Amino acid sequence: MGTFQEYKSSWAAAEKGLNKIADTLGRNRPAREIMPEDVLAVIRPIYVRGARAMADHVRSYVRSAYSWAIKSEHDHIIVGSVGHASLKGLKLI
Numbered sequence: 001m002g003t004f005q006e007y008k009s010s011w012a013a014a015e016k017g018l019n020k021i022a023d024t025l026g027r028n029r030p031a032r033e034i035m036p037e038d039v040l041a042v043i044r045p046i047y048v049r050g051a052r053a054m055a056d057h058v059r060s061y062v063r064s065a066y067s068w069a070i071k072s073e074h075d076h077i078i079v080g081s082v083g084h085a086s087l088k089g090l091k092l093i
Helices: 003-025 036-048 053-074
Strands: none
Touching: 003 036, 003 053, 036 053
16 A cells, blocks of 8 residues: 555646646546547547556546536536536536
8 A cells, every 4th residue: 555645746746637638638628529539639649659557547537527517517416406506518638
């Protein structure tokens, strides 16, 4: 089991990577406007330079973000509920 500092360092690296991806794909661009080709344009260079595990991690992060967005957008409890914000204009990050 890792130490707190190891987890903190790992999270900092992941956060830095996610911020770069968000900037590349369009931080304020609606998720529904981002096409698979856009995501591949981010992941493929990582894979080609030999960082295949990192490419898999990046793909996993993007997939998780989209899965959450899709689930949340169509969640009958969240969307349109009194006291809950609408996720209609949901952004990637």
